Amino acid sequence: MSNNDRHEGPDISRALSFSPENRKFFTGEFRMDVSKKKLTVLDQITASDKVRRKIIDTASILYARKGYTATSIEEISELSGVSLPVTYHYAKKKSEIMRMIMEDVLNIFQKSLTKEIEGIGEPEKKLTLAVALYFRVVNEQREKALLIYQKSSSLDKTSRSKVMELEVKISDIFCDIIREGVEKGIFKEVDIDLAAYNIIIMAHMWILKGWHFKDRLTLDAYTDLQIKNILETLYK
Numbered sequence: 001m002s003n004n005d006r007h008e009g010p011d012i013s014r015a016l017s018f019s020p021e022n023r024k025f026f027t028g029e030f031r032m033d034v035s036k037k038k039l040t041v042l043d044q045i046t047a048s049d050k051v052r053r054k055i056i057d058t059a060s061i062l063y064a065r066k067g068y069t070a071t072s073i074e075e076i077s078e079l080s081g082v083s084l085p086v087t088y089h090y091a092k093k094k095s096e097i098m099r100m101i102m103e104d105v106l107n108i109f110q111k112s113l114t115k116e117i118e119g120i121g122e123p124e125k126k127l128t129l130a131v132a133l134y135f136r137v138v139n140e141q142r143e144k145a146l147l148i149y150q151k152s153s154s155l156d157k158t159s160r161s162k163v164m165e166l167e168v169k170i171s172d173i174f175c176d177i178i179r180e181g182v183e184k185g186i187f188k189e190v191d192i193d194l195a196a197y198n199i200i201i202m203a204h205m206w207i208l209k210g211w212h213f214k215d216r217l218t219l220d221a222y223t224d225l226q227i228k229n230i231l232e233t234l235y236k
Contacts, residue, residue: 051082051086051090052090052100054080054081054082055076055080055082055087055090055091055097055100056097056100056101056104057080058076058079058080059071059076059080059094059097059098059100059101060101060143060144060147061079061143062075062076062079063098063147063151064143064146064147068094068098068147068150068151071094072094073087073088073091073093073094073097076097093156093159095155095156095159095160096159098147098148098151098152098155098159098163099155099159099162099163099166101144101147101148102144102148102162102163102166102167103166104141104144105137105138105141105144105145105148106166106169106170108137108141109133109134109137109170109173110169110173112133112137113129113130113133113134113173116129116133117129117130122186123177123178123180123181123184123186123187124181124186124187124231126177126180127174127177127178127181127230127231127234128227128231130173130174130177131174131199131202131203131223131226131227131230132223132227134170134199134200134203135202135203135206135219135222135223135226136219136223138203138204138206138207139206139207139219142207145204145207146207146208148163149204149208167200170200171193171196171197171200172196173196174195174196174199174200175192175193175195175196178190178192178195178196178234179192181234185236186235186236187234187235187236188234188235188236190233190234195230195233195234198230199230202226202229202230206219206222
């Protein structure tokens with residue numbers, strides 16, 4: 001690969017071919033939509049994933065609208081259609097719900113990434129897919145991501161530590177790919193932890209400072225430019 005080829009960087013509109021399930025996710029089919037319809041007692045007993053989803057999505061909406069402090073677990077229970085005893089079974093404190101929100105973002109990313117990079121051997125292509133996917137997940141989950149930034153200091157020590165652990169898990173995904181590229185002689189020796197966290201900050205910058213870029217860059221254009229920056233930093 002020539003330097004010119006490398007510096008052009010990947011065009012994610014060509015490089016990414018998302019699975020049908022993830023394409024639906026990114027085009028909005030799975031956007032947050034909380035129904036006020038009550039879950040049946042049987043649902044609440046047997047459908048743990050459905051109940052968890054209701055609680056997470058409802059809490060995200062209420063936290064964004066009213067603020068973390070002004071929202072009660074009782075309100076989350078009422079709007080989600082999950083009975084209060086069942087809600088308390090999942091989270092006894094609001095900080096535990098915030099942790100669930102962070103876990104949700106991580107799980108979406110991990111599940112999607114595992115499918116998309118399966119069978120891909122080239123570290124640079126794997127990294128391109130991982131970065132583009134993470135940027136899109138963060139954008140789709142921007143309300144949740146912003147809540148984590150705004151309210152993480154309000155969490156109790158245990159929940160704050162858990163959120164930090166989850167963020168490290170995301171960083172580890174990028175670390176593993178970059179390390180593989182270094183070991184194969186494709187990427188130069190770098191501070192792998194720092195390089196991975198730079199990727200996370202680039203994704204977060206889109207939701208924190210999007211007002212600065214929105215008039216001239218789409219998410220795809222922003223992602224393309226950042227991937228070029230990442231690869232230029234890593235290539236030998």
